[in-house]
Amino acid sequence: MGIIAKMAAVACRGVRTVLGKSAGTSILTHQSAKFSTLRDMATARKAVLAAMGVVGGGAAGLAYALNQSVKASDLELHTAKFPWSHDGVFSSLDHASIRRGYEVYKNVCAACHSMKYIAFRNLVGVSHTEAEAKEEAMGVQIDDGPDDEGMMFKRPGKLSDYFPNPYPNDEAARSANNGALPPDLSYITSARHGGENYIFSLLTGYCDPPAGVSVREGLYYNPYFVGGAIGMAQALYNEVMEYSDGTPATASQMAKDVSVFLKWAAEPEHDDRKKMALKALMMFSMLFSITYYIKRHKWAVLKSRKIAYKPPQ
């Protein structure tokens, strides 16, 4: 009792006297007084110290807030978080959007960017029927060979072919783009911070460089790109192409659709994963209730027993 009361008195000096009284010893009051540094200080001094503390804390808070407010003006702009329809825990990708996004990729981005890990057969059942996907594949020329005479030849694509690379090799790609290599877009949403948010911001973010910033010849200003100067010119303008489903092809619509398409390309298991999560949650909640019931059942004997001590007679 003595020790515990002492420790309590040290912990809360403010209620020292009350505790001292309840403990009923003069030693306690005396001991706890030794731990107080403020006790002998004049009231005015305390007030000055408190005021200094408040002013100092306020100044530190202000400095922190000011520092935070200028953080965004680092070398690049951080992308906003957009309200994608597939954001929900159980929401699938928008497949009409994937289909439009494929059209954007094919008509605009494919001029410079490869997607070497995506095959035409991957589109089947996702954005296209099998016949449509075959037709898409037939539309590209694939290098094949050698034939019987040892010659390489070109043939129309098949479902099993991967999206063709617009350039024969990286060197050709670089020389056609002022030395910048257009990255393969198959996994780009997983390869960049912000994923599809970043792609959308990047594609719609082109603007004039701010005062005092100049970009080298052949580079373009984009605040979302690290460093601000990107080797890719703005690719999307209103009406650069037409959608087959009649959706007005505004720059932001195309940017959104191609972002969803690239999200699907990088995570084709996205919808299955969320469906599986739903099944797993249902299964686990069932198993949990059964397990809980059995646990209560098995332990009932032990939990409801009463232990009594019978002193020897």
Ligand code: HEC
């Ligand atoms: C005229 C050729 C060209 C076209 C068309 C083009 N790009 Fe690019 N893209 C480039 C080049 C070159 C780079 C490399 C830029 C660099 O590293 O400075 C690039 C880079 C990128 C990057 C990577 C940026 C990063 O963070 O590294 C993304 C994402 C991208 N492009 C998406 C697209 C999409 C989506 C389209 C279609 C709407 C498209 N591009 C159309 C040439 C092009």
